[in-house]
Amino acid sequence: MTVDRWHHFRENLLGWYRPERRPMPWKEHNDPYNIWLSEIILQQTRVEQGTAYYERFAATYPTVRDLARAPDDEVMKLWEGLGYYSRARNLLKAARMVVDQYDGDFPDTYVGLLKLPGVGPYTAAAIASFAFDRQVAVLDGNVYRVLSRYAGVATPTDSTAGKHQFSELATLALGEAPAARFNQAIMDFGALVCTPRKAACKVCPLAKACVALAENRVYDLPVKEKKLKRRDRHFHYLVIKDDSERTIIQQRSEKDIWQDLYQFPLLETPKKTLASADLPLHPDWPAWLPAGELTFRKRSQPFKQQLTHQTIYATFHTFHWKLMPGSGEGFVVTQNKLLDNFAFPRVIAKFIEDKRLLLDLF
DNA sequence: AAACCGGGGAC
DNA sequence: GTCCCAGGTTT
Incomplete structure (x- = not known):
């Protein structure tokens, strides 16, 4: 994949992007608390499912200090039905850490954000770019799909090698583009155009240079290696x-x-x-x-x-x-x-x- | 590296 | 039924 092709990717993706195409309440905010709150809620959770929870949490706890002093049972009750309950426990831990150790201010770097419980590589990159304008690329399910298809990469996304490789591809794709806008764009693009099934390749602004489309492998990518056991x-x-x-x-x-x-x-x-x-x-x-x-x-x-x-x-x-x-x-x-x-x-x-x-x- | 951790929606 | 979702932590 040459520099030119990533330039093409970047330019056409940003040309396609319209923030209002996928309205989200937290797109209106650029403060770290609201961004962080929304990102934790949205981990492995569809935007449609998480939005109501975000609204309730943001209304109940307007600031990280309000959240930090909330009783555990109250937060768990507000989280009820959303699943992956360790997120709620870590949400409280992180809020209390921000208040007690950082005087109420979130860390403003990718590495600093990674220290918060419940904040991994994706969430740290999201907060760092959205709230602090840091030049880091997010890597979520949408990004894996878009990049694996555009570049024709079949390395399993749930392997260590795959995470490394796609992280490098995401950084290449981002280049010097405005990170917050680029990250929002690539995730919206994965959710609206380059979807798991029934991708909109006929109207895709990236189709001209898409390897998977050229080789008829769109629905063979991305690859996962682990099988689901029940x-x-x-x-x-x-x-x-x-x-x-x-x-x-x-x-x-x-x-x-x-x-x-x-x-x-x-x-x-x-x-x-x-x-x-x-x-x-x-x-x-x-x-x-x-x-x-x-x-x-x-x-x-x-x-x-x-x-x-x-x-x-x-x-x-x-x-x-x-x-x-x-x-x-x-x-x-x-x-x-x-x-x-x-x-x-x-x-x-x-x-x-x-x-x-x-x-x-x- | 692999296992574990929810719930819902699309197909 | 299967797959996926603005993933992270523990073993």
């Missing part, structure tokens, strides 16, 4: 009610999915089938829960929750406990109406929502 998991939740509109929840602490979110007491089994009457025999049945004092009420149909690497089948077993204690080790007794204050995995939030619609519980 496993099934079967969760049995214990929904325990008493006579005064209370129920029992606990916070997940294991290094597993949904860390720090809340749930009903959980028993996991290798197989889908498990009679409600056999639940107390499960090795993980809580020691603080006297099976003899519980009355079984009903079991739900399995709820299916598809995650990227796991398929969760969740069954909810409802019991009545007449003499429920007020508190205990490792669990929380809460009024049903206060469940709204806790962040739950989607599958549990859906169960609660269903029950409320049926005026059945909660």
